[in-house]
Amino acid sequence: MIATAQLVERIIKEQELVIGPLALREARKVKGLTVKTDGGVKLTGSNKKVLGDLVKQYEKLFGPASLDVCREAVKALLPQVAKEDVPDILK
Amino acid sequence: MVRNQINVDLYARNAELAVRNKTLSLLHKLDQVTLSTLTTEEMTGQITATLAKEFLYPFVGIGVCDKRQSTFEWMSIACPDGKSTICERRAYQKSFSLKTIHNACTQVIASHRRAELSSLHKLLEPVIEKQLIDEVSTKGQIKSVLVFPLIVNGACVGVLAIGLNRSKKDLTKYEQDTFTPLLGLVTIALQKAMTYSSLVETTKKLRVANRRLKELDALKTEFLSIASHQLRTPMAAIRGYVDLIMDGSYGKLSDQQTEVVGKIHSSVEGLIELVGQLLNVSRIESGKTVLTIEPIDIVAIATDVTGFLSIKATEQKLNLVLTPATVVPVMGDAAKVKEVLMNVIENALKYTDQGGVTVSFVDEPKAVRVNVTDTGIGLDKNGIDRLFQKFSRVEASAANHPGTGLGLYVCKRLIEAMGGEIWVESPGLGKGSIFSFRLKKAPTALQKTQKTV
Numbered sequence: 001m002i003a004t005a006q007l008v009e010r011i012i013k014e015q016e017l018v019i020g021p022l023a024l025r026e027a028r029k030v031k032g033l034t035v036k037t038d039g040g041v042k043l044t045g046s047n048k049k050v051l052g053d054l055v056k057q058y059e060k061l062f063g064p065a066s067l068d069v070c071r072e073a074v075k076a077l078l079p080q081v082a083k084e085d086v087p088d089i090l091k
Numbered sequence: 092m093v094r095n096q097i098n099v100d101l102y103a104r105n106a107e108l109a110v111r112n113k114t115l116s117l118l119h120k121l122d123q124v125t126l127s128t129l130t131t132e133e134m135t136g137q138i139t140a141t142l143a144k145e146f147l148y149p150f151v152g153i154g155v156c157d158k159r160q161s162t163f164e165w166m167s168i169a170c171p172d173g174k175s176t177i178c179e180r181r182a183y184q185k186s187f188s189l190k191t192i193h194n195a196c197t198q199v200i201a202s203h204r205r206a207e208l209s210s211l212h213k214l215l216e217p218v219i220e221k222q223l224i225d226e227v228s229t230k231g232q233i234k235s236v237l238v239f240p241l242i243v244n245g246a247c248v249g250v251l252a253i254g255l256n257r258s259k260k261d262l263t264k265y266e267q268d269t270f271t272p273l274l275g276l277v278t279i280a281l282q283k284a285m286t287y288s289s290l291v292e293t294t295k296k297l298r299v300a301n302r303r304l305k306e307l308d309a310l311k312t313e314f315l316s317i318a319s320h321q322l323r324t325p326m327a328a329i330r331g332y333v334d335l336i337m338d339g340s341y342g343k344l345s346d347q348q349t350e351v352v353g354k355i356h357s358s359v360e361g362l363i364e365l366v367g368q369l370l371n372v373s374r375i376e377s378g379k380t381v382l383t384i385e386p387i388d389i390v391a392i393a394t395d396v397t398g399f400l401s402i403k404a405t406e407q408k409l410n411l412v413l414t415p416a417t418v419v420p421v422m423g424d425a426a427k428v429k430e431v432l433m434n435v436i437e438n439a440l441k442y443t444d445q446g447g448v449t450v451s452f453v454d455e456p457k458a459v460r461v462n463v464t465d466t467g468i469g470l471d472k473n474g475i476d477r478l479f480q481k482f483s484r485v486e487a488s489a490a491n492h493p494g495t496g497l498g499l500y501v502c503k504r505l506i507e508a509m510g511g512e513i514w515v516e517s518p519g520l521g522k523g524s525i526f527s528f529r530l531k532k533a534p535t536a537l538q539k540t541q542k543t544v
Contacts, residue, residue: 014109017109017112017113018102018105018106018109019102019105061095061098061102062098062102063098063099063102063103065099065103065106066102066106068106068264069106069109072263072264072265075257075261075263076146076147076148076256076257076263077147078257079232079234079256079257080232080256
């Protein structure tokens with residue numbers, strides 16, 4: 001099983017490819033999510049909620065395309081994550 | 092609202108570009124692998140590792156066919172962390188027959204069509220142990236396997252197999268966009284690697300064959316030398332006694348006996364000449380001929396030779412003319428140049444029935460050319476091409492003009508060792524020939540060097 005943190009890192013990395021440093025800036029606005037300078041993340045509180053909020057943060061600004069990017073980013077990893085840890089928005 | 096919509100539109104465009112960029116970047120990475128690796132093992136190893144890491148595929152494998160032996164072999168298997176036992180070469184380094192019926196690889200190769208499987212077993216058995224297949228399947232949660240044929244010039248040279256932890260319909264846009272160019276690149280990479288492997292194998296075989304040929308050549312040269320020496324002594328004895336008989340030392344000979352003994356004498360002379368030539372050749376080929384390269388007066392040498400052969404020319408009722416010339420010294424070995432001239436002029440006389448032979452000189456900018464022109468039997472193109480080869484004789488004349496077929500070969504080797512060239516021209520059969528050779532003019536500062544041929 002892989003940690004939710006890995007999914008978060010992957011999403012931020014993919015978003016960086018599309019919007020550059022803006023991805024990090026928006027990620028830092030998500031409550032419960034700490035983004036380190038090396039790209040590593042720390043989640044506090046409900047991992048599932050933090051992940052869901054991150055996706056919604058991007059969707060709020062950039063619409064459905066950003067949701068697709070988030071989903072594509074984690075597609076390969078989702079089978080290795082416990083289903084209960086995956087927010088509905090990513091399913 | 093408008094700003095938001097702009098952002099959304101821009102994002103969508105950017106997202107598309109990002110996918111394309113990733114695709115290009117991956118293809119570039121794989122391209123670099125293709126350029127920097129040569130062997131099939133190395134290349135396929137790097138490609139599978141790159142794909143496994145990039146797409147997080149739990150299984151990536153490349154296998155190739157050997158059409159000559161009708162077998163298939165996995166060249167490389169990779170997973171994202173590279174730690175599964177199945178990724179070790181010894182786990183899969185076994186070939187199996189292309190006639191194996193229940194294997195997906197052989198089916199894909201035969202049909203040239205991709206296949207989608209539900210597990211790795213049908214792909215990897217019987218080569219890989221069931222236990223290892225189960226291990227990687229469980230660890231990677233493999234739900235489907237895609238098998239792609241790799242086709243070059245209409246022939247399937249191998250397969251690319253990808254194990255997924257989801258179904259094919261859950262592939263990302265990035266993956267879908269990448270597959271087609273990826274397959275093309277992998278195919279080209281594989282073709283290049285296989286060509287290189289084939290070249291290496293062929294070079295190895297050629298090297299062995301070449302070494303063997305050199306050994307055989309050295310043995311032959313040594314044999315020639317030994318045989319020639321061994322033959323010389325008894326032949327010298329035969330000639331000696333034949334000369335004595337012809338002289339009347341053992342009594343007067345009848346006309347018939349004189350004729351017969353005369354034939355024996357010329358046969359022995361011919362044999363002695365042959366042995367001498369063989370010895371010459373073996374010395375040259377074994378590197379034992381030492382040339383003293385120094386400025387020489389080629390006109391003086393030619394005058395000497397024509398003087399010596401004028402008697403023979405007169406006996407044959409032929410003209411032998413040397414056109415006087417004043418030329419600068421050339422670089423050569425005087426004794427060997429004399430040998431060459433003797434050979435070439437004697438040949439010219441031998442193959443001329445009427446008319447004669449003319450020796451002339453041409454002052455070229457950096458060399459002096461010697462021409463020996465005859466009005467003899469001439470040569471066709473076939474004859475010209477073969478003339479300076481060992482044991483080569485012009486067929487039409489061989490019966491009437493005995494010879495070893497080695498004289499001109501020796502002349503060529505000697506002239507070339509002196510830095511010159513020798514060649515022949517002829518307008519055609521029955522129209523005479525011109526044998527020419529050129530030697531470089533001596534430099535202003537006269538130098539004498541020794542050279543071993």
